[in-house]
Amino acid sequence: MxxxxxxxxxxxxxxxxxxxxxxxxxxxxxxxxxxxxxxxxxxxxxxxxxxxxxxxxxxxxxxxxxxxxxxxxxxxxxxxxxxxxxxxxxxxxxxxxxxxxxLRRAEIPAALNPKSGLDQRTSVFYLSYAITTWDRLYGLYGSPSAAFKQPYAGRMEKLFDGRGDFEQISPKLPTRVSDLLTPRYRQWLLHPSGKLARAMRDADxxxxxxxxxxxxxxxxxxxxxxxxxxxxxxxxxxxxxxxxxxxxxxxxxxxxxxxxxxxxxxxxxxxxxxx
Incomplete structure (x- = not known):
């Protein structure tokens, strides 16, 4: 366009x-x-x-x-x-x-805050896309279950294999961020360190x-x-x-x-x- x-x-x-x-x-x-x-x-x-x-x-x-x-x-x-x-x-x-x-100081804190005004469904999609990308680039976790709650953890690699778009992927994800991320990974996103901090620095x-x-x-x-x-x-x-x-x-x-x-x-x- x-x-x-x-x-x-x-x-x-x-x-x-x-x-x-x-x-x-x-x-x-x-x-x-x-x-x-x-x-x-x-x-x-x-x-x-x-x-x-x-x-x-x-x-x-x-x-x-x-x-x-x-x-x-x-x-x-x-x-x-x-x-x-x-x-x-x-x-x-x-x-x-x-x-x-x-991402570190604006987008991710807003996406993780249900009262920020951001749409939860699109925040779920963007967070999933970013996290799976970061793992492929920086090796953030040994298993998707370290970041994502079940049953979504088992779907992530296939959902974000480059073949689908938002309309195809979003219905297979939760509608709320609180249903997507493990508590530990949510805290890591809010207080990044190590490889995650490097991933955010490269994006920001x-x-x-x-x-x-x-x-x-x-x-x-x-x-x-x-x-x-x-x-x-x-x-x-x-x-x-x-x-x-x-x-x-x-x-x-x-x-x-x-x-x-x-x-x-x-x-x-x-x-x-x-x-």
Missing amino acids: AAILFAGAGYAGVAPDYLGLGLGPGFHPYGHAGSEASASLDLLRAARTVAGSHGRTLEPRVFVTGFSQGGQAAMALGRVLQGGKDRYLRLGALAPISGPYD GTCDWKPQVPVRLYGASGDEQVAYSDTRSCVRALRAHGVRPQVVDFGPKARHFTTMYVGLPGALRWFGTLK
Whole structure:
């Protein structure tokens, strides 16, 4: 959707295929900022090659946006572009939308709090996805039963094998976070240490740098899937580096996908003022 929107406005729209999604082999390292950035950079390079084969030259400046997981990925990609990872491409502006920028201090505490305003069913899905991913990347537990209550522990490996989507997986999970996690693992999520702390550090920190381009963050205080405290945390991190990002809050009545439907056209219009 985003690539079509931007391409229709005259941009070269590039939408990355993250590892393990689409036709890619293996599992998807959900929320792993490093692989999100590398996959995005790889496709930008591929797009430049394809454009060249059609006699077109893409300008080096890249305007970056993304929604939800893509918001985190947008900040991660912006950092590697500004860091000179590619000799030709350079960062033009950043406009992430409703990203989970701070799992440790914002998203996970909200997901574990039934009074936070987050939807329990989607929190169950996101937590399950993240925990199974972290185990595959970092080896967090010897058995899923260390993290998940039965009967769900026995289902996790198959549910998150990369073949199903939310509509297929969610009905096979509990509707409440309290029915998903063992008490010990819940406490570990709230007070991470060791390998779990490393996993969260690798996911977090995408706002902990100093962009030298315009930054605008979109979100909604009424978001029921990604806590708005994530956006606030990102703003604090950027300000600590001397950056003054613009912030657009769509308000308490806006839902998660509302921020995408309104935020993407907003980012498009804003990018147009920066050309």
